[in-house]
Amino acid sequence: MLALPGRACEIRHEPLPTGAAPRRRYCSTARKSAWFRQYRRNARALDLMAAHTIGRGPTCPGCGHRLAPGYFTRSDQVLCSGRCRTAAWRERERAGSAALAA
Numbered sequence: 001m002l003a004l005p006g007r008a009c010e011i012r013h014e015p016l017p018t019g020a021a022p023r024r025r026y027c028s029t030a031r032k033s034a035w036f037r038q039y040r041r042n043a044r045a046l047d048l049m050a051a052h053t054i055g056r057g058p059t060c061p062g063c064g065h066r067l068a069p070g071y072f073t074r075s076d077q078v079l080c081s082g083r084c085r086t087a088a089w090r091e092r093e094r095a096g097s098a099a100l101a102a
Helices: 029-054 082-101
Strands: 003-008 015-017
Touching: none
Parallel strands: none
Antiparallel strands: 003 015
């Protein structure tokens, strides 16, 4: 593949292939995926730091940890993790079966 002059991959700084779309920024889908994974790691780390620094916000009813606000969390989030979600579901199941038995 021939390279386009003046346009380079944002990660490896290699020229983009000829015929690449004008908005293309990466030399391959693997590089694009790597960039997005790193972006998500950085965003989550900043969200967690903000949640612990601010010290405000809702807490998980299962374990008491503070819920981290941020771009990658739901606005209606109630529980902090899959572990707490599963524990809450099991508790509801136990309460439901106990009510049926009584």
